[in-house]
Amino acid sequence: MKKLFSLVLACCLTLGLSGAVWAVQKPSLSTEILDLLDDYINVQYEMPRDKESSWVIGGGVADYGVYDLDVTMIGIYGGYRKYINNVFKYQAKPLEGFYAEGKAGLAFVDTNYAGDDTNVFLGGEFGYKHQFDGGFMLEGGLDICYFSGDDRGDYESGTDVDLTLRLGYTW
Numbered sequence: 001m002k003k004l005f006s007l008v009l010a011c012c013l014t015l016g017l018s019g020a021v022w023a024v025q026k027p028s029l030s031t032e033i034l035d036l037l038d039d040y041i042n043v044q045y046e047m048p049r050d051k052e053s054s055w056v057i058g059g060g061v062a063d064y065g066v067y068d069l070d071v072t073m074i075g076i077y078g079g080y081r082k083y084i085n086n087v088f089k090y091q092a093k094p095l096e097g098f099y100a101e102g103k104a105g106l107a108f109v110d111t112n113y114a115g116d117d118t119n120v121f122l123g124g125e126f127g128y129k130h131q132f133d134g135g136f137m138l139e140g141g142l143d144i145c146y147f148s149g150d151d152r153g154d155y156e157s158g159t160d161v162d163l164t165l166r167l168g169y170t171w
Helices: 002-018
Strands: 028-032 040-050 053-066 069-083 097-111 115-131 136-151 154-170
Touching (some): 028 136, 053 097, 097 136, 115 154
Antiparallel strands (some): 028 040, 053 069, 097 115, 115 136, 136 154
């Protein structure tokens, strides 16, 4: 039930914010579907720069428990996305098709076991974005991030590889 509530909340947030008036042409707002399975709500806004590139701003929140561990997290990130259709000789609409994205961000994590943890991450994503008639869009990709942080004086770092699947709206 909690996952269903998270899915409905993320969809409402995505569709509700997509009705806002923005000063740029063809922006997108999307929700990471696979993160909802882990009780993490992630919303991303893509702001076009030109026909082949855009700025990406996103953030997310998580609040879940695993056995005796309670986790609360807030994350923010920003990045630059370049559509690379010409590399594959692929014809697509502007801001659609294959892309490569670089991003950086912060995640603030609080657990009842280890206390507060602040992570800095730097990474990239390679994927594909398709826009359907009517404004809806679907993205999928491979995300690779290097993270490091200070967990109450104990320095931690590592690499994380994830599959991404976003559903959103372009207006």
